[in-house]
Amino acid sequence: MDEFTKLLNKYDHPVPRYTSYxxxxxxxxxxxxxxxxxxxxxxxxxxxxxxxxxxxxxxxxxxxxxxxxxxxxxxxxxxxxxxxxxxxxxxxxxxxxxxxxxxxxxxxxxxxxxxxxxxxxxxxxxxxxxxxxxxxxxxxxxxxxxxxxxxxxxxxxxxxxxxxxxxxxxxxxxxxxxxxxxxxxxxxxxxxxxxxxxxxxxxxxxxxxxxxxxxxxxxxxxxxxxxxxxxxxxxxxxxxxxxxxxxxxxxxxxxxxxxxxxxxxxxxxxxxxxxxxxxxxxxxxxxxxxxxxxxxxxxxxxxxxxxxxxxxxxxxxxxxxxxxxxxxxxxxxxxxxxxxxxxxxxxxxxxxxxxxxxxxxxHKLNSDDIYYRKKVMEFMTQLEVDIDDDKQGEDVKSFLQEMINDKLVEVTAGKLKLTEKGHPFIRNACLVWDQRLRLKKPDAKTFSKSI
Ligand SMILES: C[S@@+](CC[C@H](N)C(=O)[O-])C[C@H]1O[C@@H](n2cnc3c(N)ncnc32)[C@H](O)[C@@H]1O
Ligand code: SF4
Structure with a gap:
């Protein structure tokens, strides 16, 4: 199995398109x-x-x-x-x-x-x-x-x-x-x-x-x-x-x-x-x-x-x-x-x-929603986003560990960045900012697949 097929097996599952958060x-x-x-x-x-x-x-x-x-x-x-x-x-x-x-x-x-x-x-x-x-x-x-x-x-x-x-x-x-x-x-x-x-x-x-x-x-x-x-x-x-x-x-x-x-x-x-x-x-x-x-x-x-x-x-x-x-x-x-x-x-x-x-x-956004909406939008438009403090850095690293190991994202100098190789999986990486989805997993038939 080639490397890309292995990545697909891991990441090609239903994820949001993030036109909103x-x-x-x-x-x-x-x-x-x-x-x-x-x-x-x-x-x-x-x-x-x-x-x-x-x-x-x-x-x-x-x-x-x-x-x-x-x-x-x-x-x-x-x-x-x-x-x-x-x-x-x-x-x-x-x-x-x-x-x-x-x-x-x-x-x-x-x-x-x-x-x-x-x-x-x-x-x-x-x-x-x-x-x-x-x-x-x-x-x-x-x-x-x-x-x-x-x-x-x-x-x-x-x-x-x-x-x-x-x-x-x-x-x-x-x-x-x-x-x-x-x-x-x-x-x-x-x-x-x-x-x-x-x-x-x-x-x-x-x-x-x-x-x-x-x-x-x-x-x-x-x-x-x-x-x-x-x-x-x-x-x-x-x-x-x-x-x-x-x-x-x-x-x-x-x-x-x-x-x-x-x-x-x-x-x-x-x-x-x-x-x-x-x-x-x-x-x-x-x-x-x-x-x-x-x-x-x-x-x-x-x-x-x-x-x-x-x-x-x-x-x-x-x-x-x-x-x-x-x-x-x-x-x-x-x-x-x-x-x-x-x-x-x-x-x-x-x-x-x-x-x-x-x-x-x-949906009336609460202050957390407003904060994470900004993160989601920044990541989806600039493919990189600031990490605001050490606690957040630890969370990002642990949530995206698999993607970091696969060289799809990088966490460096207070930033989360999507790599060239990670491009097809931008929606998967964006999940890290989706606090609502992280708290409650979606029904399998909610979103289309990432690829
Ligand atoms: C409202 S339609 C465009 C205007 C016009 N109705 C037309 O089809 O030419 C907007 C676009 O959504 C895209 N689209 C529609 N259904 C889609 C689907 N299931 N998956 C991906 N893109 C889709 C198509 O590329 C379409 O041109
Ligand atoms: S049915 Fe065809 S023409 Fe109508 S919105 Fe969908 S893609 Fe466009």
């Missing part, structure tokens, strides 16, 4: 609607505070069988129009109760999904124009980004997005190979992705991201090499190379995958390593766990100036005191609280229409 399954102190509004008001009380907005558009015309996102499958476009009305009502509710939203600078808006470009150009305008008018936006610093499914993306939509000030577009590519695409129920041509990429650039959007996934069914190394070659030929500014998260107990469509078709363990990781090597050779910088960016891109710059941040949207260079999530299932974050909206569309809509917050659940 505490992680969602460990949320316990749910805020009431009043608590949540108080937390927003307090977090935006300082003149120096700033905020970001996430808007979730859940609709997709068809279901990709690998998908782990919160979606609602429909071809009925009028649902998008009705939904925009509810989003605007939710925004009005917040504006009435958190006045500082309109005062403090809004640094970033991200439209995610589902498929945000399920919405028509008219709906985009109806949604974005009033929000942008209400908010305090410095156009020179503002980032407006959107996830698009290239199969459903028209030139007209791109023109509207550019007109509205969108300057970052993230294209769901996943894999260029037709056989893999058929197995994931997502057939889309290279030409379509090329068109969306080139048109976005022509319209002046400075940053194009591709989402790729490794570990998809029948994604052999030979086929994947071609996908990477085609990716590089379009030179996206950023690339997210996600490990396929296999969670069939949450997403039943993944049960369609045959075990023998799925690259696993060392074979799966080899796909990432191959892509990584090609991207680095092309001048990309590796960022955090699964991202790459050209040195000119703000994400790469934020690594060198240590301002890279991580939240529910993934890696971002716009850190702010508040992330407000609008829309069904959206997650929000303040300096001391997490909050998630109702996940069922009708329940979300009912609460919003009554003028309430659409609170489903959340």
């Amino acid at each position: 505490p992680t969602v399954p460990y949320w316990s102190e749910s805020p009431s609607s009043e608590d949540w509004l108080n937390s927003l008001n307090n977090s935006l009380a300082n003149d120096s505070s700033a905020w970001s907005m996430y808007v979730h558009i859940p609709f997709c015309e068809t279901l990709c069988s690998f998908c782990g996102c919160n979606t609602s499958i429909t071809k009925n476009k009028s649902r998008g129009e009705d939904y925009v009305n509810v989003l605007l009502k939710e925004w009005d509710n917040y504006k009435a109760k958190v006045q500082n939203f309109t005062k403090r600078p809004l640094k970033q808006i991200h439209l995610g999904g589902g498929t945000p470009n399920f919405l028509s150009s008219e709906s985009f305008k109806k949604l974005m124009l009033p929000i942008m008018k209400d908010c305090n936006i410095d156009k020179n610093e503002f980032e407006a980004s959107i996830e698009v499914d290239p199969r459903r993306c028209s030139t007209e939509q791109l023109e509207t997005l550019a007109e509205l000030g969108f300057n970052r577009i993230s294209i769901g590519v996943q894999d260029f190979n037709i056989e893999v695409q058929k197995l994931i129920n997502r057939v889309q041509s290279y030409e379509k992705v090329k068109m969306v990429t080139e048109k976005s650039r022509e319209l002046g959007m400075p940053s194009v991201n591709f989402d790729l996934i490794y570990g998809l069914p029948k994604q052999t190394m030979e086929l994947f090499k071609k996908t990477i070659e085609q990716t590089i030929s379009l030179k996206p500014d950023r690339i997210a190379l996600y490990s396929l998260a296999i969670v069939p107990w949450i997403k039943p469509s993944q049960k369609l995958f045959k075990d023998e078709d799925l690259p696993m363990g060392a074979d799966k990781r080899a796909l990432y390593e191959y892509a990584r090597k090609q991207f680095l050779a092309e001048g990309y910088i590796e960022i955090g766990m699964d991202h790459f960016a050209l040195p000119t891109d703000s994400l790469a710059i934020s690594v060198s100036d240590k301002t890279l941040h991580r939240n529910f949207m993934g890696y971002t260079c716009k850190k702010s005191e508040v992330l407000l999530g609008l829309g069904v299932s959206s997650i929000s974050e303040t300096t001391d609280c997490f909050h998630q909206n109702e996940k069922v569309l009708t329940l979300y809509q009912e609460k919003v229409e009554k003028g309430d917050t659409a609170t489903l659940r959340g």
Whole structure:
């Protein structure tokens, strides 16, 4: 057995992805609607505070069988129009109760999904124009980004997005190979992705991201090499190379995958390593766990100036005191609280229409949570973090002894550092800061595996 396979046997087990701390399954102190509004008001009380907005558009015309996102499958476009009305009502509710939203600078808006470009150009305008008018936006610093499914993306939509000030577009590519695409129920041509990429650039959007996934069914190394070659030929500014998260107990469509078709363990990781090597050779910088960016891109710059941040949207260079999530299932974050909206569309809509917050659940962070959240985020963004005192140093050494012996992490001069060899196991090393998980082990079917 080679060394990497031995490491996989030891460490390739379910671990959180750490887009939050505490992680969602460990949320316990749910805020009431009043608590949540108080937390927003307090977090935006300082003149120096700033905020970001996430808007979730859940609709997709068809279901990709690998998908782990919160979606609602429909071809009925009028649902998008009705939904925009509810989003605007939710925004009005917040504006009435958190006045500082309109005062403090809004640094970033991200439209995610589902498929945000399920919405028509008219709906985009109806949604974005009033929000942008209400908010305090410095156009020179503002980032407006959107996830698009290239199969459903028209030139007209791109023109509207550019007109509205969108300057970052993230294209769901996943894999260029037709056989893999058929197995994931997502057939889309290279030409379509090329068109969306080139048109976005022509319209002046400075940053194009591709989402790729490794570990998809029948994604052999030979086929994947071609996908990477085609990716590089379009030179996206950023690339997210996600490990396929296999969670069939949450997403039943993944049960369609045959075990023998799925690259696993060392074979799966080899796909990432191959892509990584090609991207680095092309001048990309590796960022955090699964991202790459050209040195000119703000994400790469934020690594060198240590301002890279991580939240529910993934890696971002716009850190702010508040992330407000609008829309069904959206997650929000303040300096001391997490909050998630109702996940069922009708329940979300009912609460919003009554003028309430659409609170489903959340977590009020205690002082320990706030302390460890900082550690987790530092480690996941900078791959190293300070050890604050001798007692902590002893704990880190004893908890990570096995990983230290395997040369995956180093503890030196008051710092915990991930080594190059330890890169695939960053989530395992991060466990050391996860006090809640250390106190209570998760159910085996909570998180996807680390590789
Ligand atoms: C909301 S989708 C992107 C927008 C649009 N719906 C699309 O598919 O093009 C966000 C991204 O999540 C990633 N994703 C979805 N399910 C995943 C899974 N099970 N494992 C890993 N990544 C996944 C995909 O790369 C996808 O592009
Ligand atoms: S991957 Fe995108 S288009 Fe496919 S089902 Fe998921 S959210 Fe919808």
